[in-house]
Amino acid sequence: MLPPEFIDRFKQLMNISIEDLAHEAKGEFSKRSADFAKRGHTTPQNQQGVHHATALWHTQQRINKTLEALKKVLSVSNLSYSDNLASELKAMIEPLVSEIWCKQLIDKYGPLKNDQRAHFHNDLFRE
Numbered sequence: 001m002l003p004p005e006f007i008d009r010f011k012q013l014m015n016i017s018i019e020d021l022a023h024e025a026k027g028e029f030s031k032r033s034a035d036f037a038k039r040g041h042t043t044p045q046n047q048q049g050v051h052h053a054t055a056l057w058h059t060q061q062r063i064n065k066t067l068e069a070l071k072k073v074l075s076v077s078n079l080s081y082s083d084n085l086a087s088e089l090k091a092m093i094e095p096l097v098s099e100i101w102c103k104q105l106i107d108k109y110g111p112l113k114n115d116q117r118a119h120f121h122n123d124l125f126r127e
Contacts, residue, residue, distance in 0.1 A: 002088050006077055013069035014096060021061055029054040044110065051109040052120055058105065059097060059124060066096050099125075 032050045036042070070093065079085055095101075102124050106117060 002079075002085075002092070003077070006073055006079070007092065010069055010073045010092065013072060014066065017065040017069060018062070018096075021058060021065060024061070025054060025058040028057055048109045048112070048116070048120075051105075052123070055102075055105040055108075055120075055124060059102065062097050066093050 029050065032053055033047070036046050036050055070089065102121065106112070106120050106124065109120065112120070
């Protein structure tokens with residue numbers, strides 16, 4: 001079982017990272033949206049593309065931040081590798097980039113047809 005201080009420190013690092021990434025994602029969306037607007041791409045489909053590109057970026061960044069936090073906490077712990085440890089770590093990090101979280105990102109794209117939603121969902125999970 002993971003020590004409580006390990007879990008607490010990991011959660012602390014992730015809370016900071018998630019908050020920072022939320023701000024960065026807004027900036028990333030604004031930058032991409034402005035770039036599309038400069039090129040005259042202002043249709044709803046283009047906005048969905050901007051949302052999706054930002055969601056892909058956000059997902060990748062969140063995965064990276066999760067792995068960085070995990071490495072930091074593991075580097076100062078005295079945990080020995082075991083299959084049980086691997087399972088506990090996996091269970092601890094999976095909710096951070098869960099299917100529910102990804103669906104919430106896609107919901108921000110605006111109205112979507114089912115086939116569009118399925119495409120964006122599959123693309124996001126492939127990432």
